[in-house]
Amino acid sequence: MRCWVFLAAVAATLLAVRARDPFAEDCRIHEYPPAGPTYKGIFPEYVINLDLPPRERWVQVVREKKNELRIVMKTIKDIVLTFIPNEKFIASMESKMGWLCSTLPYPFNEEIKGIASAIDVPLGDVVVFNIFYEIFTVCTSIIAQDKTGKLYHARNLDFGLFLGWDVQNSSWHTTQKLKPIMVSLDFQKNNKTVFKSANFAGYVGIISGVKPALFTLTMNERFSLDGGYIGILEWLIGKRDGWWMSFLIRTVLENGTSYEEAKDKLANTKLLAPAYFILGGNKLDEGCIITRSRSAALNIKYLDTKKGNWFLVQTNYDPWKPPLIIDDRRNPAINCVNQTGQEKIALSDLYNVLSTKPMLNKLTVGTTLLEVSEGHIESYLRDCPNPCSPW
Numbered sequence: 001m002r003c004w005v006f007l008a009a010v011a012a013t014l015l016a017v018r019a020r021d022p023f024a025e026d027c028r029i030h031e032y033p034p035a036g037p038t039y040k041g042i043f044p045e046y047v048i049n050l051d052l053p054p055r056e057r058w059v060q061v062v063r064e065k066k067n068e069l070r071i072v073m074k075t076i077k078d079i080v081l082t083f084i085p086n087e088k089f090i091a092s093m094e095s096k097m098g099w100l101c102s103t104l105p106y107p108f109n110e111e112i113k114g115i116a117s118a119i120d121v122p123l124g125d126v127v128v129f130n131i132f133y134e135i136f137t138v139c140t141s142i143i144a145q146d147k148t149g150k151l152y153h154a155r156n157l158d159f160g161l162f163l164g165w166d167v168q169n170s171s172w173h174t175t176q177k178l179k180p181i182m183v184s185l186d187f188q189k190n191n192k193t194v195f196k197s198a199n200f201a202g203y204v205g206i207i208s209g210v211k212p213a214l215f216t217l218t219m220n221e222r223f224s225l226d227g228g229y230i231g232i233l234e235w236l237i238g239k240r241d242g243w244w245m246s247f248l249i250r251t252v253l254e255n256g257t258s259y260e261e262a263k264d265k266l267a268n269t270k271l272l273a274p275a276y277f278i279l280g281g282n283k284l285d286e287g288c289i290i291t292r293s294r295s296a297a298l299n300i301k302y303l304d305t306k307k308g309n310w311f312l313v314q315t316n317y318d319p320w321k322p323p324l325i326i327d328d329r330r331n332p333a334i335n336c337v338n339q340t341g342q343e344k345i346a347l348s349d350l351y352n353v354l355s356t357k358p359m360l361n362k363l364t365v366g367t368t369l370l371e372v373s374e375g376h377i378e379s380y381l382r383d384c385p386n387p388c389s390p391w
Contacts, residue, residue: 027336032348054107055114097124144311154350158363205246212375231272
Protein backbone atom coordinates (compact mmCIF):
# COMPACT_ATOMS: atom_id res chain seq x y z
CA MET A 1 0.00 0.00 0.00
CA ARG A 2 1.39 3.37 -0.96
CA CYS A 3 1.91 5.94 1.73
CA TRP A 4 2.55 9.56 0.76
CA VAL A 5 4.41 11.53 3.38
CA PHE A 6 4.13 15.28 3.31
CA LEU A 7 7.26 17.28 2.67
CA ALA A 8 7.69 18.73 6.16
CA ALA A 9 7.33 15.39 7.92
CA VAL A 10 9.70 13.64 5.52
CA ALA A 11 12.26 16.41 5.79
CA ALA A 12 12.22 16.49 9.60
CA THR A 13 12.65 12.73 9.89
CA LEU A 14 15.30 12.30 7.23
CA LEU A 15 17.35 15.31 8.29
CA ALA A 16 17.58 13.89 11.78
CA VAL A 17 18.69 10.52 10.38
CA ARG A 18 21.37 12.07 8.11
CA ALA A 19 22.64 14.22 10.98
CA ARG A 20 23.72 10.98 12.73
CA ASP A 21 25.49 9.94 9.47
CA PRO A 22 24.75 6.20 9.71
CA PHE A 23 25.42 5.67 6.00
CA ALA A 24 29.12 6.47 5.69
CA GLU A 25 31.24 3.66 4.25
CA ASP A 26 34.73 3.04 2.94
CA CYS A 27 35.33 3.70 -0.75
CA ARG A 28 34.26 0.69 -2.77
CA ILE A 29 36.88 -0.86 -5.06
CA HIS A 30 35.41 -4.06 -6.52
CA GLU A 31 32.02 -3.00 -7.87
CA TYR A 32 33.00 -3.16 -11.56
CA PRO A 33 32.05 -5.06 -13.65
CA PRO A 34 28.56 -4.42 -12.21
CA ALA A 35 27.09 -7.25 -10.16
CA GLY A 36 25.58 -7.88 -6.75
CA PRO A 37 22.69 -6.23 -4.91
CA THR A 38 23.32 -2.68 -6.16
CA TYR A 39 23.17 -3.71 -9.84
CA LYS A 40 19.74 -4.13 -11.44
CA GLY A 41 20.57 -4.44 -15.14
CA ILE A 42 21.67 -2.40 -18.15
CA PHE A 43 19.69 0.26 -19.97
CA PRO A 44 18.15 -1.22 -23.14
CA GLU A 45 19.48 0.35 -26.35
CA TYR A 46 17.52 2.12 -29.09
CA VAL A 47 18.27 4.22 -32.15
CA ILE A 48 16.59 7.60 -32.61
CA ASN A 49 16.60 8.24 -36.35
CA LEU A 50 16.89 12.01 -36.84
CA ASP A 51 16.15 11.59 -40.55
CA LEU A 52 12.56 10.64 -39.72
CA PRO A 53 9.84 13.28 -39.25
CA PRO A 54 9.87 14.37 -35.58
CA ARG A 55 6.52 12.72 -34.79
CA GLU A 56 7.90 9.33 -35.83
CA ARG A 57 11.30 9.35 -34.10
CA TRP A 58 10.23 8.00 -30.69
CA VAL A 59 7.49 5.59 -31.77
CA GLN A 60 9.43 2.34 -31.33
CA VAL A 61 10.90 3.33 -27.96
CA VAL A 62 7.71 4.54 -26.35
CA ARG A 63 5.50 1.77 -27.69
CA GLU A 64 7.82 -0.81 -26.18
CA LYS A 65 7.78 1.15 -22.90
CA LYS A 66 4.11 2.13 -23.13
CA ASN A 67 2.85 0.49 -19.94
CA GLU A 68 5.80 1.70 -17.87
CA LEU A 69 5.42 5.24 -19.22
CA ARG A 70 1.73 5.32 -18.39
CA ILE A 71 2.55 4.27 -14.83
CA VAL A 72 5.10 7.08 -14.47
CA MET A 73 2.66 9.66 -15.84
CA LYS A 74 -0.06 8.46 -13.47
CA THR A 75 2.42 8.62 -10.59
CA ILE A 76 3.20 12.25 -11.41
CA LYS A 77 -0.51 13.06 -11.54
CA ASP A 78 -1.09 11.32 -8.20
CA ILE A 79 1.71 13.38 -6.65
CA VAL A 80 0.10 16.60 -7.85
CA LEU A 81 -3.27 15.43 -6.47
CA THR A 82 -1.65 14.78 -3.10
CA PHE A 83 -0.73 18.45 -2.75
CA ILE A 84 -3.65 19.86 -4.78
CA PRO A 85 -6.58 17.47 -4.09
CA ASN A 86 -8.88 18.95 -6.73
CA GLU A 87 -9.46 16.82 -9.81
CA LYS A 88 -11.24 19.61 -11.70
CA PHE A 89 -8.23 21.86 -11.22
CA ILE A 90 -5.90 19.07 -12.36
CA ALA A 91 -8.05 18.49 -15.46
CA SER A 92 -7.88 22.20 -16.23
CA MET A 93 -4.10 22.21 -15.78
CA GLU A 94 -3.83 19.14 -18.01
CA SER A 95 -5.56 21.06 -20.78
CA LYS A 96 -3.21 24.02 -20.29
CA MET A 97 -0.20 21.69 -20.43
CA GLY A 98 -1.47 20.41 -23.77
CA TRP A 99 -1.56 24.00 -24.99
CA LEU A 100 1.95 24.54 -23.62
CA CYS A 101 3.24 22.00 -26.14
CA SER A 102 2.37 24.35 -29.00
CA THR A 103 4.68 26.98 -27.49
CA LEU A 104 7.71 24.67 -27.23
CA PRO A 105 10.44 24.96 -29.88
CA TYR A 106 10.62 22.71 -32.92
CA PRO A 107 11.33 19.76 -33.18
CA PHE A 108 10.66 19.06 -29.50
CA ASN A 109 6.99 20.04 -29.71
CA GLU A 110 6.40 17.71 -32.65
CA GLU A 111 8.27 14.83 -31.00
CA ILE A 112 6.12 15.22 -27.87
CA LYS A 113 2.95 15.13 -29.98
CA GLY A 114 4.19 11.96 -31.66
CA ILE A 115 4.83 10.33 -28.29
CA ALA A 116 1.33 11.16 -27.00
CA SER A 117 -0.20 9.72 -30.15
CA ALA A 118 1.95 6.58 -30.10
CA ILE A 119 0.98 5.56 -26.56
CA ASP A 120 -2.53 7.09 -26.60
CA VAL A 121 -2.26 9.38 -23.58
CA PRO A 122 -3.30 13.03 -23.14
CA LEU A 123 -0.81 15.44 -24.65
CA GLY A 124 -0.66 17.36 -21.37
CA ASP A 125 0.61 14.28 -19.53
CA VAL A 126 3.55 13.95 -21.93
CA VAL A 127 4.34 17.67 -21.61
CA VAL A 128 4.41 17.46 -17.79
CA PHE A 129 6.63 14.39 -18.00
CA ASN A 130 9.03 16.33 -20.24
CA ILE A 131 9.35 19.37 -17.95
CA PHE A 132 9.63 17.58 -14.59
CA TYR A 133 13.40 17.27 -14.79
CA GLU A 134 13.71 21.07 -14.78
CA ILE A 135 12.65 20.96 -11.12
CA PHE A 136 13.08 17.64 -9.28
CA THR A 137 16.58 16.15 -9.38
CA VAL A 138 19.82 15.74 -7.47
CA CYS A 139 22.90 14.15 -9.06
CA THR A 140 26.62 13.49 -8.78
CA SER A 141 28.88 14.06 -11.82
CA ILE A 142 32.64 13.43 -12.10
CA ILE A 143 35.21 14.23 -14.81
CA ALA A 144 38.69 12.74 -14.42
CA GLN A 145 41.83 12.79 -16.54
CA ASP A 146 44.46 10.03 -16.41
CA LYS A 147 48.22 10.49 -16.73
CA THR A 148 48.06 10.19 -20.53
CA GLY A 149 45.45 12.95 -20.79
CA LYS A 150 42.54 10.60 -21.51
CA LEU A 151 39.26 11.94 -20.13
CA TYR A 152 36.53 10.00 -18.35
CA HIS A 153 33.09 11.26 -17.33
CA ALA A 154 30.52 9.56 -15.10
CA ARG A 155 27.32 10.44 -13.28
CA ASN A 156 24.72 9.06 -10.95
CA LEU A 157 21.22 10.11 -11.96
CA ASP A 158 19.26 10.76 -8.75
CA PHE A 159 15.62 11.67 -9.22
CA GLY A 160 12.45 11.83 -7.13
CA LEU A 161 13.35 13.92 -4.06
CA PHE A 162 10.23 14.51 -1.95
CA LEU A 163 8.02 12.96 -4.64
CA GLY A 164 6.44 10.42 -2.32
CA TRP A 165 8.20 8.16 0.19
CA ASP A 166 7.18 4.49 0.04
CA VAL A 167 7.34 3.47 3.70
CA GLN A 168 6.75 -0.22 3.02
CA ASN A 169 9.71 -0.51 0.63
CA SER A 170 11.84 2.25 2.17
CA SER A 171 12.31 4.08 -1.12
CA TRP A 172 11.21 7.11 -3.11
CA HIS A 173 8.13 6.09 -5.03
CA THR A 174 8.92 8.00 -8.23
CA THR A 175 12.53 6.77 -8.27
CA GLN A 176 11.37 3.17 -8.46
CA LYS A 177 8.82 3.90 -11.19
CA LEU A 178 11.45 5.60 -13.37
CA LYS A 179 13.88 2.69 -13.49
CA PRO A 180 11.87 0.61 -16.02
CA ILE A 181 11.84 3.50 -18.51
CA MET A 182 15.58 4.20 -18.53
CA VAL A 183 17.11 3.72 -21.99
CA SER A 184 20.39 4.19 -23.83
CA LEU A 185 19.86 6.12 -27.07
CA ASP A 186 21.95 6.43 -30.22
CA PHE A 187 20.86 9.52 -32.16
CA GLN A 188 21.73 8.96 -35.83
CA LYS A 189 21.68 10.75 -39.18
CA ASN A 190 22.40 8.91 -42.42
CA ASN A 191 22.91 5.75 -40.33
CA LYS A 192 25.81 7.39 -38.47
CA THR A 193 25.95 8.31 -34.79
CA VAL A 194 25.57 12.03 -34.05
CA PHE A 195 25.60 11.56 -30.27
CA LYS A 196 24.63 9.02 -27.62
CA SER A 197 22.74 9.52 -24.38
CA ALA A 198 21.27 7.90 -21.30
CA ASN A 199 17.69 9.01 -20.92
CA PHE A 200 14.09 8.39 -19.91
CA ALA A 201 12.06 6.82 -22.72
CA GLY A 202 9.86 9.56 -24.15
CA TYR A 203 11.89 12.40 -22.63
CA VAL A 204 12.90 14.40 -25.68
CA GLY A 205 15.50 16.54 -23.96
CA ILE A 206 18.89 15.22 -22.87
CA ILE A 207 20.50 15.04 -19.42
CA SER A 208 23.64 12.97 -20.18
CA GLY A 209 25.42 12.50 -23.49
CA VAL A 210 28.59 12.00 -25.50
CA LYS A 211 29.51 13.56 -28.85
CA PRO A 212 32.10 11.07 -30.16
CA ALA A 213 35.65 12.46 -30.29
CA LEU A 214 34.47 15.94 -29.23
CA PHE A 215 32.87 16.22 -25.79
CA THR A 216 30.80 14.68 -23.00
CA LEU A 217 28.09 16.53 -21.11
CA THR A 218 25.92 16.06 -18.04
CA MET A 219 23.60 18.43 -16.21
CA ASN A 220 22.90 18.71 -12.46
CA GLU A 221 20.18 20.80 -10.89
CA ARG A 222 21.18 23.99 -9.07
CA PHE A 223 18.92 24.91 -6.17
CA SER A 224 17.98 28.58 -6.21
CA LEU A 225 15.09 30.82 -5.20
CA ASP A 226 15.11 32.00 -8.81
CA GLY A 227 14.60 28.43 -9.95
CA GLY A 228 12.86 26.43 -12.63
CA TYR A 229 9.42 27.25 -11.22
CA ILE A 230 9.96 30.91 -12.07
CA GLY A 231 11.19 30.18 -15.57
CA ILE A 232 8.26 27.90 -16.33
CA LEU A 233 5.80 30.49 -14.99
CA GLU A 234 7.38 33.16 -17.18
CA TRP A 235 7.09 30.86 -20.18
CA LEU A 236 3.40 30.26 -19.44
CA ILE A 237 2.64 33.99 -19.37
CA GLY A 238 4.45 34.59 -22.63
CA LYS A 239 8.04 35.51 -21.72
CA ARG A 240 9.86 32.92 -23.79
CA ASP A 241 13.39 34.19 -24.32
CA GLY A 242 15.10 31.41 -22.34
CA TRP A 243 15.98 27.81 -23.12
CA TRP A 244 14.69 24.68 -21.41
CA MET A 245 17.87 23.10 -20.01
CA SER A 246 17.42 19.65 -21.49
CA PHE A 247 16.54 21.09 -24.91
CA LEU A 248 19.71 23.17 -24.86
CA ILE A 249 21.84 20.14 -23.97
CA ARG A 250 20.33 18.13 -26.80
CA THR A 251 20.88 20.99 -29.25
CA VAL A 252 24.51 21.33 -28.17
CA LEU A 253 25.09 17.59 -28.52
CA GLU A 254 23.32 17.45 -31.87
CA ASN A 255 24.90 20.50 -33.49
CA GLY A 256 28.07 21.25 -31.55
CA THR A 257 31.37 21.07 -33.42
CA SER A 258 33.89 21.55 -30.59
CA TYR A 259 34.38 21.62 -26.83
CA GLU A 260 34.93 25.39 -26.91
CA GLU A 261 31.74 26.01 -28.89
CA ALA A 262 29.77 23.83 -26.47
CA LYS A 263 31.24 25.67 -23.47
CA ASP A 264 30.30 29.03 -24.96
CA LYS A 265 26.67 28.04 -25.59
CA LEU A 266 26.26 26.45 -22.16
CA ALA A 267 27.80 29.47 -20.43
CA ASN A 268 25.99 32.22 -22.29
CA THR A 269 22.55 31.00 -23.38
CA LYS A 270 19.68 32.30 -21.26
CA LEU A 271 17.92 29.48 -19.36
CA LEU A 272 14.56 28.83 -17.74
CA ALA A 273 16.25 27.28 -14.70
CA PRO A 274 19.65 27.56 -12.99
CA ALA A 275 21.93 24.59 -13.54
CA TYR A 276 25.37 23.05 -13.39
CA PHE A 277 26.74 21.91 -16.73
CA ILE A 278 29.60 19.43 -16.45
CA LEU A 279 31.48 19.41 -19.74
CA GLY A 280 34.44 17.29 -20.78
CA GLY A 281 36.43 17.53 -24.00
CA ASN A 282 38.98 15.32 -25.76
CA LYS A 283 42.21 17.23 -25.10
CA LEU A 284 44.43 17.85 -22.10
CA ASP A 285 42.60 19.85 -19.41
CA GLU A 286 39.41 20.15 -21.46
CA GLY A 287 36.94 19.84 -18.63
CA CYS A 288 34.87 22.27 -16.61
CA ILE A 289 31.89 22.87 -14.34
CA ILE A 290 29.75 25.77 -15.51
CA THR A 291 27.64 27.24 -12.69
CA ARG A 292 24.63 28.98 -14.18
CA SER A 293 21.97 31.35 -13.03
CA ARG A 294 19.08 31.66 -15.43
CA SER A 295 20.73 34.65 -17.10
CA ALA A 296 24.50 34.16 -16.90
CA ALA A 297 27.47 31.99 -15.98
CA LEU A 298 28.40 32.73 -12.37
CA ASN A 299 31.58 30.66 -12.37
CA ILE A 300 33.52 28.21 -14.55
CA LYS A 301 35.79 25.78 -12.72
CA TYR A 302 38.39 24.08 -14.94
CA LEU A 303 40.56 21.01 -14.95
CA ASP A 304 44.15 22.19 -14.47
CA THR A 305 46.67 19.36 -14.17
CA LYS A 306 49.57 21.79 -13.69
CA LYS A 307 47.96 22.78 -10.39
CA GLY A 308 47.09 19.19 -9.50
CA ASN A 309 43.42 19.55 -10.40
CA TRP A 310 43.09 16.38 -12.51
CA PHE A 311 39.43 15.76 -11.68
CA LEU A 312 36.22 17.65 -10.94
CA VAL A 313 33.26 16.60 -8.79
CA GLN A 314 29.88 18.32 -8.95
CA THR A 315 26.77 17.55 -6.91
CA ASN A 316 24.07 20.18 -6.33
CA TYR A 317 25.93 22.98 -4.55
CA ASP A 318 28.09 25.82 -5.82
CA PRO A 319 31.73 24.64 -6.06
CA TRP A 320 33.02 27.60 -4.03
CA LYS A 321 30.61 26.95 -1.16
CA PRO A 322 30.49 24.05 1.31
CA PRO A 323 27.74 21.51 0.59
CA LEU A 324 24.75 21.29 2.88
CA ILE A 325 25.87 19.35 5.94
CA ILE A 326 22.94 16.97 5.60
CA ASP A 327 23.75 16.28 1.93
CA ASP A 328 27.51 16.03 1.52
CA ARG A 329 28.17 13.80 -1.48
CA ARG A 330 30.95 16.05 -2.76
CA ASN A 331 33.62 15.37 -0.12
CA PRO A 332 33.14 11.58 -0.02
CA ALA A 333 33.39 11.51 -3.82
CA ILE A 334 36.56 13.64 -3.79
CA ASN A 335 38.05 11.37 -1.15
CA CYS A 336 37.34 8.23 -3.18
CA VAL A 337 38.74 9.66 -6.44
CA ASN A 338 41.87 10.76 -4.60
CA GLN A 339 42.24 7.29 -3.08
CA THR A 340 42.08 5.81 -6.57
CA GLY A 341 44.78 8.13 -7.89
CA GLN A 342 45.44 9.58 -11.32
CA GLU A 343 47.76 6.71 -12.27
CA LYS A 344 44.94 4.20 -11.99
CA ILE A 345 41.81 6.14 -12.85
CA ALA A 346 39.45 4.65 -15.46
CA LEU A 347 35.71 4.30 -16.03
CA SER A 348 35.65 1.22 -13.80
CA ASP A 349 37.07 3.27 -10.91
CA LEU A 350 34.48 6.01 -11.37
CA TYR A 351 31.80 3.33 -11.21
CA ASN A 352 33.32 2.21 -7.89
CA VAL A 353 33.19 5.78 -6.58
CA LEU A 354 29.56 6.18 -7.62
CA SER A 355 28.75 2.84 -5.96
CA THR A 356 29.88 4.18 -2.61
CA LYS A 357 27.29 5.61 -0.24
CA PRO A 358 26.12 8.38 -0.10
CA MET A 359 26.91 8.93 -3.80
CA LEU A 360 24.74 5.83 -4.22
CA ASN A 361 21.53 6.50 -2.34
CA LYS A 362 17.78 5.87 -2.38
CA LEU A 363 17.28 8.44 -5.14
CA THR A 364 19.76 6.80 -7.52
CA VAL A 365 18.05 5.58 -10.68
CA GLY A 366 21.18 4.69 -12.64
CA THR A 367 24.89 5.19 -13.25
CA THR A 368 26.24 6.32 -16.64
CA LEU A 369 29.86 6.08 -17.78
CA LEU A 370 31.08 8.18 -20.72
CA GLU A 371 34.38 8.10 -22.64
CA VAL A 372 34.80 10.70 -25.34
CA SER A 373 37.63 9.43 -27.54
CA GLU A 374 35.74 6.26 -28.46
CA GLY A 375 32.29 7.83 -28.17
CA HIS A 376 31.55 5.20 -25.54
CA ILE A 377 28.60 5.10 -23.15
CA GLU A 378 27.42 2.43 -20.74
CA SER A 379 24.54 2.76 -18.27
CA TYR A 380 23.34 0.60 -15.40
CA LEU A 381 20.21 0.51 -13.28
CA ARG A 382 21.04 0.76 -9.58
CA ASP A 383 19.60 -0.05 -6.20
CA CYS A 384 20.78 0.92 -2.73
CA PRO A 385 19.94 -1.79 -0.18
CA ASN A 386 19.38 -0.80 3.43
CA PRO A 387 20.96 0.82 5.32
CA CYS A 388 21.11 3.55 2.72
CA SER A 389 20.95 7.32 2.68
CA PRO A 390 17.59 8.73 1.52
CA TRP A 391 19.52 11.20 -0.71
